[in-house]
Amino acid sequence: MRRAVCPGSFDPITNGHLDIIERASRLYDVVHIAVLINKSKQGLFSVEERIQMIEEVSAPYGNVLVESHHGLLVDYCRDRDIPAIVKGLRAVSDFDYELQMAQMNIGLSGVETLFVPTSPTYSFLSSSLVKEVAAYGGDVSHLVPELVHRRLVARIAERR
Numbered sequence: 001m002r003r004a005v006c007p008g009s010f011d012p013i014t015n016g017h018l019d020i021i022e023r024a025s026r027l028y029d030v031v032h033i034a035v036l037i038n039k040s041k042q043g044l045f046s047v048e049e050r051i052q053m054i055e056e057v058s059a060p061y062g063n064v065l066v067e068s069h070h071g072l073l074v075d076y077c078r079d080r081d082i083p084a085i086v087k088g089l090r091a092v093s094d095f096d097y098e099l100q101m102a103q104m105n106i107g108l109s110g111v112e113t114l115f116v117p118t119s120p121t122y123s124f125l126s127s128s129l130v131k132e133v134a135a136y137g138g139d140v141s142h143l144v145p146e147l148v149h150r151r152l153v154a155r156i157a158e159r160r
């Protein structure tokens with residue numbers, strides 16, 4: 001059973017993330033989505049809300065498993081016999097950090113990192129930017145899945 005993991009904070013999942021997940025789901029038998037818990041950061045959505053949204057939007061692919069994880073990603077991989085991390089690269093600016101992490105991870109555990117070029121349509125996209133634009137009333141409906149957009153607009157309205 002060929003497994004891979006797509007890690008991230010996914011606060012919230014964007015169409016850019018979903019594009020990477022969909023492409024990974026066609027390459028592997030099972031794609032794990034590891035929602036990484038950062039205890040020092042209060043997200044816009046709780047980890048449980050992020051998991052629920054990812055599960056709903058990735059359900060059509062049929063081979064995506066969503067879990068939260070606190071700690072080293074390579075520990076998550078070892079515990080689940082996952083040999084590969086799949087990450088999107090949006091631009092050259094992503095590369096330095098991602099190369100450093102990939103070299104650390106393979107040194108720690110032998111887990112490989114496979115980089116997927118993000119679709120040019122989403123190469124500017126990040127969860128942070130989506131939240132910032134939405135908070136100022138900008139239309140981000142074409143940048144996130146429909147159910148995420150509904151939840152995002154509602155959460156921002158709650159916080160006003």
Ligand SMILES: O=C(O)c1ccc2[nH]nc(Br)c2c1
Binds near residue numbers: 017118
């Ligand atoms: O949303 C983010 O912060 C973020 C970061 C890094 C990323 N690489 N590929 C994608 Br899609 C992506 C998204």
